[in-house]
Amino acid sequence: MANVIGEMEKCLDQPQERLSGVIDKLRILSAAARYDVSCASSGSSRKSTPGGLGNVAASGICHSWAADGRCISLLKVLFTNHCAYDCAYCLNRRSNDIERTAFTPEELAELTISFYRRNYIEGLFLSSGVLGNPDYTMELLIRSVRLLREVHGFGGYIHLKAIPGADPDLLFEAGTLVDRMSVNLELPSHNSLQLLAPDKSKEQILLPMTRIRDWHREHNPQQHRQPLLTSQTEVSGPLQSRKPFVAGLNFVPGGQSTQMIIGASPEDDRQILTLSESLYKKMQLKRVYYSAYIPINHDSRLPEPPQPQLLREHRLYQADWLLRFYRFSAEELFENGPPTLDSDFDPKIMWALRHPERFPVDANRADFGMLLRVPGLGVLSAQRIVRARRAGVLRYEDLVKLGIVMKRARFFLTAPGSATGDLGLDPHLLRRRLLASEPGAIKPKQLSLNDFPGFLPEVWREAVTGQF
């Protein structure tokens, strides 16, 4: 830990060059944005203009991985950490005494370009506290991205956080300049929002979301006629596949996403995932991000859990994945069991354990959808099975040859040559066999705070911030 802090001081060096004044701002405003998780640069694809700078690759590209093991794809910063609001969970809230600063649109555009040209990043992820009022803040953000697009001719990826309460015309204008917009839901229910983010109302969040959805529909009609995923095509995006960029006015071609904080309010996993599902279906969101709540402000309205619910966050992401790519519904995930995800197993195994009647699945006969439900089979493995079995009957050894990891799948998938002792087990026995066969599978070690001996309480203070 001391190392990391020592390293941070590097940022304080004052080089003589043109961008030197920016380095302190970058230190403060990237640290302030670090807890924002919605940083994937996929969901959009754009050809570069002939002879121009930048495009958007359909497959997300990580340019580095930070010391926390997370992918760095975008220059993720706040425009400013000044804020007129006072959300309980946020470090930037008005009532906190912290070092505050703001970029100018010019600085930000130049910084982005200088990183992009060196292939450090896919583009920009821009969020902000509320400087003065929402409209003024939104105008500054628009100035920044307009500079990038129009003066620097930047064709790379831009994700912009919409400031709740900003004028719809400003929202629309921003949407024509960027690849993705997001409005953070923050807390998974209306009541929790009322309590913990008194300056934001549900309407303030849902209304812009609805508008963005409708504008997106209107200006990207081709994206709304996509079939559900099939076994033949590459799978991408929630419930619909990606289409190449079409010239003309494009409104957030990469769609919109949102983020919610987990563990600061009492909703259970089932409520959270049901909400996500309806956001995917009704709001046509591309991604919902979950962020384990880390208490940084001492506030009587907030719980002080001993440690952030990182394992829970991880399970929610896995379950969310099942909603988007594996044709599960939130309701069936929780059938025959409690409304919480299993901490021992990923949600697919959880579902399989709750549904012994659906297994084992015959590798040679099961349809693609059912193959997707087999624990241990990913989309790629299921596609390979469907393709390879056209050439002849697949035996157990053939499954291994296809590169399928049978460690978990062998209990659920059958083919000539399967060990019969692995199949048709009673759920309790199966549970034990699964736990025994992969003791390291859950890796709670990776996810627990107690494993960082040099942990400094001060770092907690920086925990949740810039949630717009």
Place this chain on the structure above:
Amino acid sequence: MNILRYDGSFYGLICALAPYLYRHQLPDVVERENVRQPALIPTDEEPQMISTALAPGLACDPQAFRLPGVSRESWLNAWHAFLSEAPGIETMIARYLLLAIEKRGAVDTYLTDDRVRNINRFAHRVLAEKHRFMGLLRFRNIGQNLYYASINSDNFVLPLLAPFFVERFADQQWIIHDRRREVAAMYDLRVWTIIERSAGDLPEDSPEEDAAQRLWRCFFDSIAVRERLNLALQQKFIPKKYWSDLIETPGR
């Protein structure tokens, strides 16, 4: 004994191989002369971007690429596998193409056949490294609108990387230097070509470069969530062999 010699390019290999394949035969030995050509496979996309000059004197029947039963997907698989430069890859390609002819276009459903698996395995390895470098490659500014990147890749990914960066950085001149193979891809705002360049030929950074690198290191260090420090995971994603060519310093 049938000894097949080719010039080191994929195009050259197929030219030399085609007569055997038409007779449903395999050469006993394939010998490679170490010439690297950007000449890849005929492509209908943006042909003007790709230099297809063949080694002089190499006669090739353009029909070589019209082998019956070899689909575009199979050609791509074979070419990608070829770029692994694995020992014996030529013979694996020959076997794969023979099977393709035999199966009349359906070869890629035979995913459990070793001839297909080998090719897929090497092709996958090459594409995975290409994808990795799409992100990890770092350009340094070495002059007015001139950028330089140096890589040391296990596979010959340069012919795959170059078109990607042509599309992305069309308005800047750049050089991507493959130090291991002592070649470089050069893009001059119009076309890209692969030329020889010795491993020690490393250019000086421009005066602005240092400030940009400093900013990047600052960002890299401050974006990590310290409550979640996980260096093992970080290293899993960026194996140590790539560290020396990065600007940032992983592992702390």
